[in-house]
Amino acid sequence: MxxxxxxxxxxxxxxxxARTEIVPLRTALGRVLASDVAASETLPAFARSTMDGYAVRAADTHGASEQSPAYLRLVDDVPTAVVPRRPIGPREAARIHTGAMIPPGADAVVMVEDTNLHPVPVGDAEVEILAAAAPGENVLTVGEDIRAGACAVPAGRRLRAADLGGFAALGITRVQVAAxxxxxxxxxxxxxxxxxxxxxxxxxxxxxxxxxxxxxxxxxxxxxxxxxxxxxxxxxxxxxxxxxxxxxxxxxxxxxxxxxxxxxxxxxxxxxxxxxxxxxxxxxxxxxxxxxxxxxxxxxxxxxxxxxxxxxxxxxxxxxxxxxAGERIDDDGLGDERELAAVLDVAVPSRPGREDYVPCTLARDGAGHLRATPVFGASNLIFTLVRADALIAIPFDRSGVAAGETVRVIVP
Amino acid sequence: MxxxxxxxxxxxxxxxxARTEIVPLRTALGRVLASDVAASETLPAFARSTMDGYAVRAADTHGASEQSPAYLRLVDDVPTAVVPRRPIGPREAARIHTGAMIPPGADAVVMVEDTNLHPVPVGDAEVEILAAAAPGENVLTVGEDIRAGACAVPAGRRLRAADLGGFAALGITRVQVAAxxxxxxxxxxxxxxxxxxxxxxxxxxxxxxxxxxxxxxxxxxxxxxxxxxxxxxxxxxxxxxxxxxxxxxxxxxxxxxxxxxxxxxxxxxxxxxxxxxxxxxxxxxxxxxxxxxxxxxxxxxxxxxxxxxxxxxxxxxxxxxxxxAGERIDDDGLGDERELAAVLDVAVPSRPGREDYVPCTLARDGAGHLRATPVFGASNLIFTLVRADALIAIPFDRSGVAAGETVRVIVP
Known part of the structure; x- marks a missing residue:
């Protein structure tokens, strides 16, 4: 068979x-999530800047260019972790830092490289805008990452670094995983x-x-x-x-x-x-x-x-x-993150109607591609496998693989 | 840079x-071996049969075939774990099991499928040999796996299942690994x-x-x-x-x-x-x-x-x-067992002079090949990565990758 x-x-x-465990994030890596975890809140919870620059009303920058700049009045400075003191009105701008909260009224951020600041002796400084900003430009809007109630991570997922990061973002520091x-x-x-x-x-x-x-x-x-x-x-x-x-x-x-x-x-x-x-x-x-x-x-x-x-x-x-463990995998059991693809150096014969696993060494060529060289010889010896880097997997229906072909190799 | x-x-x-630890095999998986470990003994320590069949002198089977069998006298039965009671003389054979010790005098094993046993009323039975055996056929010779003193596993190896098996074969149940x-x-x-x-x-x-x-x-x-x-x-x-x-x-x-x-x-x-x-x-x-x-x-x-x-x-x-940890890796830090190769579904643009990492989903096509479909959109959001299966790695010198090309994908 x-x-x-x-x-x-x-x-x-x-x-x-059916057995499950509740574990802290720091030991959850590689465990399989027992049930869907929904987002408990919306992220980002507030509109944030993705750039250092100036929060503006996009309409005020319409048509702005180096040849024909727009000029806006600098009315605030919004660092991170601070709620803006005032909204942005027409023809106004606020200096803003990456990650900081977008002030009400503003709907775009012009990055600092596209601006010049003109201090004036008395009153508010003037910001020269050298490029038009589209509404939403350089802004993460509320809920752009995930919305409260949406499935954050699905059941059956073997948890990876990113999944744990998603939980951390939501303040979920313990998760239920399959035993x-x-x-x-x-x-x-x-x-x-x-x-x-x-x-x-x-x-x-x-x-x-x-x-x-x-x-x-x-x-x-x-x-x-x-x-x-x-x-x-x-x-x-x-x-x-x-x-x-x-x-x-x-x-x-x-x-x-x-x-x-x-x-x-x-x-x-x-x-x-x-x-x-x-x-x-x-x-x-x-x-x-x-x-x-x-x-x-x-x-x-x-x-x-x-x-x-x-x-x-x-x-x-x-x-x-x-x-x-409840992980979702392909019906035939193939497909695994511990598989590589490599170009075969020499032909390997096989018999159709059989999966063959042939020990090989691996090396990277000048272009960075992995090359697999089969290790022929006594394949029933443990030290043949110790000396090998991996095993070439020859599919069931193939009568051998030619030199130059790309093959799947497994790294047990 | x-x-x-x-x-x-x-x-x-x-x-x-420089810190090292001595750990038992059961916790050594994935640790990095601190120094070369030499084989403390020769394996196999005795010549063993790799088949169920008859231990013979190969010369006695010379020219044997279904049309012209050789006939040998059955003088012993050698199960596993038992030292053969007597040597094999000319025109003699001993029944032998896979893994059992080859009796002195014998230098090959004829597998049972190539023989017929003829019991006789009195005295030793006769074995009909239907195929010639070359010297060494179906025999693991002393030292064929590893010789005492040879390097069993080299320093800097991140220990895999096979390496631990090699240690077990040698009776090495604790190893020194890098902290x-x-x-x-x-x-x-x-x-x-x-x-x-x-x-x-x-x-x-x-x-x-x-x-x-x-x-x-x-x-x-x-x-x-x-x-x-x-x-x-x-x-x-x-x-x-x-x-x-x-x-x-x-x-x-x-x-x-x-x-x-x-x-x-x-x-x-x-x-x-x-x-x-x-x-x-x-x-x-x-x-x-x-x-x-x-x-x-x-x-x-x-x-x-x-x-x-x-x-x-x-x-x-x-x-x-x-x-x-002392592992030997490539100078540029590339090359990892958590990398896959996948065929790209649609073209992905890039800029030469930059390594690009683009979130993607992975699926296997009918032929079993992985296909990567890039997930475009806000790549700076953690849940973009949570929703992705992997990241397509576009090499430094490429101005994009075409649909149908095989690309490296990483699974962080």
Whole structure:
């Protein structure tokens, strides 16, 4: 099954988690907004100047130019943070600073570069206006940024710097966000020992628990470590059930051999209806992936090979975490801010009907464009990925990509 | 001055901070490795099978095919986590599982799909080999992943999932990383009140402290809030000096009016040698930016306008934080994993000799390519950025970008 369809099959039946938290702005970055937040007030609340210059009635500057200036009487000086003392009448102007309140009567600001000031010995100074101003010129009008009652930030938005800035502008200093999805991570394989252990003969350390946890956390989830389960259906099922009970999703890295994978699929199938939905996806590396939904929660059985596990965690687990957090994403799970586009240096063959992920290095050329150079070789080794900068994503329907083509690269 | 040159001018004289921390793998994601980490052992430590199948001497399968199979005597069964009981002699084979140790004598694995097993009533079974195996086929040899003493992960690497996986494989569960750079953030402007306050007439809330802090944190730094300084050179200089003393860098959002900006530049100039290096950069929005280095620490004076402050924080402050953390980045501060490429829907004009950042929405077309549609209008409003998905980055030397061109977009 194509990875996009496989992802959609699992994601469709999974509801975003209902738990929410109220957090201050300073910890809200990257969290997913739980419900629409409406603007509590209108911004700007008062008309403001966007320039240093002179507040005027636009009509008084009609036809003004360097050859034929308009002359206005300077009647006030309006700094920021101050309410103007008086309105602007016909043929009057007030000096005004960027951000200051536009006096009543005025409807435009002539920037200081288009004026000359003529002090006079007695009485008000005269401002020479060298350019006509249209009504509203250099003025932020009331409500131009946002109006009270309008949706300020929509539910499902993963909050960015600008969103937090919008909240600050409105005086909203705490927001309700989705709780971070809890993803239980369980490894299997008789030959696998914890990263902290010294492997015996014929044993290896668990790599996948670490990489999957990193991808879960980068996606905004909380990784809940459940160690390494014994290779028996009964024990695995028991451990997996306990892990899933305590979490919103379960990821099992399923040992390397076919027998262990079958055992994992069997244990997953027993966790709840509808059980296993997909057995094998058209992706390289990572084909022997099991996708299930058990009691409304997604369960993913990843291949034991570290590179395969990492690629499928990126392609499937990462968007699942985003869906669980209530983020709005594309149906096929693609589309992510941690993707780049790069021009391919040499051709990369592929097989249509399969998404291929090929390790590559990245470099910028003279024109500033990223160039991707595939790293061929043993793609099932963790240090092949450590040495790579990124992975070239070759789409499902392509039989390879030519040198010079622009490709999508992911940076797990 | 072009933004790239301006960044380089400040970054050149700033040393990465010397403070380091030792952290467990589970909190090391996104931190910058403080020094090269060498592999403490060789991986794999033993030759392993990458397939379920039969471990053989490759020479014994020479010329084997479906038409003319080779027949080998089955002498052992090697599951994972077990040391093989005996070596493989000529014309012998051992059943082997993915990840299991290759028995001495064997140098290849024939995958199970290329074999038939013929049980015999008495004695050893016979394996029919239907395809020749080359020496090393389906075998991970000792040291193929990494050799003891080789550099596993280099200093200056911002740690990714794969890097943490590499450490786990080696049994390295704690790593030394650079301390997170501390960036003091200070706002100015008589009209500015904290986000938590109710603005009086002619006052507005501080947006920039929030957005700058978000960009600093996203870049791996710690934002240290210093509130809003009074608009007097003496007070501002005093507050700024205290803020910088306690941090690795200082960012002042410099109020909107020219007089306040001049005052900020003056205060920055007094903080230490060499002082202000750049006054004004060729970027839109964000031209009135001040860049300084005071006593070896970078100091940035951002425009007061929220959109300008956010763009320049992204373009200048973000790479400065990365440099302070010891990350290796390009001299001009460009190049980032939070950049996408998108095809432009409609032409966007620009002026050569200036980097332009234009708010846009993003959507994927049928072929999966991102399309960027510029959001024209008041680009100096915070909610223009809230409503946008990203910003189109128009390079310094371009006089606009045509519809259909691929452009770089940033996602602050």
């Amino acid at each position: 194509p990875p996009g369809e496989a992802f959609a099959a699992v994601a469709r039946g999974c509801s975003p988690i 971070q999805p809890r993803v239980a991570i369980l490894s299997t394989g008789d030959e696998v020992v914890p990263a902290s252990a010294a492997p015996g003969p014929a044993q290896v350390r668990d790599v996948n628990a670490t990489t999957i946890a990193a991808i879960v956390e980068r996606a905004g989830g909380v990784a809940v470590a459940h160690g390494i389960a014994a290779d028996s259906t009964l024990m695995l099922e028991r451990t997996a059930r306990a892990a899933l009970d305590d979490a919103d999703a379960l990821v099992i890295s399923a040992g390397s051999s076919v027998s262990v994978r079958d055992l994992t699929a069997e244990a997953i199938g027993a966790l709840g209806a509808p059980g296993v939905l997909v057995h094998g996806i058209a992706i390289k590396p990572g084909k022997p992936t099991v996708l299930a939904r058990c009691g409304g929660k997604p369960v993913v059985g990843l291949p034991g090979n570290p590179a395969s596990a990492l690629v499928v965690a990126w392609r499937i687990v990462r968007p699942l975490v985003r869906v669980l | 072009p933004p790239g040159e301006a960044f380089a001018a400040v970054a050149r004289g700033c040393s990465p901070i 997170q750079p501390r960036v003091a953030i200070l706002s100015t402007g008589d009209e500015v009140v904290p986000a938590s306050a109710a603005p009086g007439p002619a006052q507005v809330r501080d947006v920039n402290a929030t957005t700058i802090a978000a960009i600093v944190e996203r870049a791996g730094g710690v934002a240290v809030a210093h509130g809003i300084a009074a608009d007097s050179t003496l007070m501002l200089e005093r507050t700024a000096r205290a803020a910088l003393d306690d941090a690795d860098a200082l960012v002042i959002s410099a109020g909107s009016s020219v007089s306040v900006r001049d005052l900020t530049a003056e205060a920055i100039g007094a903080l230490g040698a060499p002082g202000v290096l750049v006054h004004g950069i060729a970027i839109k929005p964000g031209k009135p930016t001040v860049l300084a280095r005071c006593g070896g620490k970078p100091v940035v004076g951002l425009p007061g306008n929220p959109a300008s402050a956010l763009v320049v924080a992204w373009r200048i402050v973000r790479p400065l934080v990365r440099v302070l």
